Amino acid sequence: MMNPFLLPLDREELLKRLSARGAPHGGMMPGTMKPPAAPPDPQAVWQSLRPTNNQTLVIYVHIPFCISRCSFCGFYRNRTDDAAIEEYVKRLLVEIDRVADEGAFTKKPVEVVYFGGGTPTALTADQLRRTVGRLHERFNIxxxxxxxxxxxxxAFDDDRVRACLESGVNRFSFGVQSFETELRRSLGRRLSREDTLARLARxxxxxxxxxxxxxDLIYGLxxxxxxxxxxxxxxxxxxESALDGVDLYSLKVFPGSPIAKRVQEEGNWSEEDRxxxxxxxSDYLAAQGWKQLSTTHWGRNALxxxxxNTYAKIGVDMVPFGCGAGGFIGDWSIMQEGDLAKYIELVDAGLKPIGMVMQSPPARRDSIRxxxxxxxxxxDPTEIPETDFSPIIDNWTQAGVWTPMVGASVPLACGRAGRASLPVYRLTRLxxxxxxxLNSLLTGFHMAAHASALDKIKMATAGIAGKLKGQS
Ligand code: SF4
Structure with missing residues (x-):
């Protein structure tokens, strides 16, 4: 049987394969995502959770309000409203205090805190001080x-900036998306190029x-x-910018978002162009001395x-707060209630406002590795010593998705420098x-290598079904 993890060497076929949504065996084994017979009780699960040994602790706080809906966004929930935000912040503080009182997550040092949304910068200076300050008071930051x-x-004015600075924030992440005035306006952004750059400088x-x-900047708009x-x-x-870091994203079109219609009508950049x-x-920023911190993220300096972003992708313990926040503790993923009224009801009822908990399938743990x-x-194949990757290594090198680096440093922030004899494979720009x-295919290959005979039959069947649906 043909190895489904080999990549086509023909460029057109290769891009077709790599850009296709989903892939046969791409990271998930048949049967691993079956829902449990009875959904677990979120409150009982929450009460049983403790920090995982040798695992970084992150706190995530969600602020589900936006001044307006940006045309490319799939996450918009509630329009900014002063009274509603104040009611929300009161509940957020109650939730923070309650989790702190329970004590399970207050001793271990918290290495990362992230306020996401939505638009956390929509909070007033006073609200920012209260929420940031409360986390510093109640947790071991x-x-x-x-x-x-x-x-x-x-609207992120000087008072708000100072409130953050004085209460212990050390990083701002702005969704700039583009520095082109007309393009910004078409996305629902209000500041011009000049005002955006001036605000960053200020x-x-x-x-x-x-x-x-x-x-963040998006290309392919x-x-x-x-x-x-x-x-x-x-x-x-x-x-021209005062930025210390930047994330460069290819446009993701969320079905139903306002930009989806425009993309359908006007077309989009080709895969080759992106x-x-x-x-x-990437080559430009590298040549200017920027350091590549992930496949999409760059830093100008040590700030x-x-x-x-790195921890969120590798599934460290993340305690969620707020309406619509997501988190993980150990093997459990936690999705907090996303409806604002229901979130408030749950907090007022004295509960952790969780909508759903789910125990991760083994495939998630493998994927994270x-x-x-x-x-x-x-x-680095030696980090997964139980699997022999030789059936795909050379093919992937020939396909151009990575290059072997023997005895050389991998020029990313991965600490893999100076290996003497065993090759580490550095991803190319492709x-x-x-x-x-590629991550999904590697996970699938690894899982297939350890699958039982029965699982292999199921996977082969899934692969044939995928081909029949035209996905492969
Ligand atoms: S991009 Fe951000 S600010 Fe814009 S609608 Fe989405 S969540 Fe709100």
Missing amino acids: APDCEFTIEGRLF IKEICGDRIALVA PGQTQEDWMERNVKTVHL LARHAEA ERNLY FTRMTDLGYF GEFYQAK
Whole structure:
């Protein structure tokens, strides 16, 4: 039987394979995602959870309000409303106090705190002080904790900036998305290019080196030219912005989002064009001395560590707070109630406002072992010693998704420098672009190698079914 984990060497076929949604055996074994017979009781599970030994502890706080809906976004929930936000913040503080009173997560140092959303920068200066301050009072926030507030530059005034700075925030992550005024407006962003850059400079002026300034940028937006992506965005980051870090994303179109219709009507950049622009932008930042911290993330200096993004992908313990927050503790994933009214009801009823808990399938643990490497841009077969990867190693090298590095350093923040004899495989720009798919295939290969004869028959059947559906 043909090895389903081999990659086509023909370029067109290769891109078709790597860009296809899902893949036969891509990370999940048949049967591993079956829901349990009776759903577990979220409150009982929550009460039983304790920090995992030798695992980093992260706190995630969700602020589910936005000034307006951005056209590309699949996460919009509630429009900003002063009274509603104040009611929400009161419940958030109750939830923080209650978890702190329970005591299970208060002793271990918290190495990362992340306020995401939504738009945490929509909180007033006083609300920011109260929530950030309460976490510092009630939890053991480590001295070098990466403490991020995510949000938008619009309306994030000097008072709010100072409130964050004075209450213990050390990182801002802004969804800039583009520095092109017209494009920004088409996305639902209000500030012009000039105002965006001026605001970043002003925040840097207030905070100096005590806060890392980080932004997301998206390429492949409808109406964006490839030249403008490089000249008015990537180069702007280095030459004109006060940013310490940047994440460069290829546009993901969420079905039902306002931008989905535009993409359907106007078309989009080709796969080859996206790939070429990912490579060009990455090569440019590397040449300017920026450090690559993941396959998509770059830091200008040591201020930017990108810890939250890295930890979120590798499934460390993450205690969730707020409406719609997600977390993990050990093998359990926790999804907090996403409906604002129900969230408030649960908090007022004295409960941890959890909507659902789910025990992770073994495939998740396996997938995370690979993500630890591929998100940092490398693959080291010796980290998974129980599996022989030789049936795919050379084929993947020939396909161009990675290159062997013997006795050389892998130039990412992965600490794999200086190995003398065994090759570490460094993802190429092509491999970085398709990191998620490669991760899924590696996980699938590993699981297939350890599958029982019965599982192998099931997987073969799933593969044939996939082909019949035209997915392979
Ligand atoms: S991108 Fe952020 S600010 Fe815009 S709608 Fe989505 S969550 Fe809200």
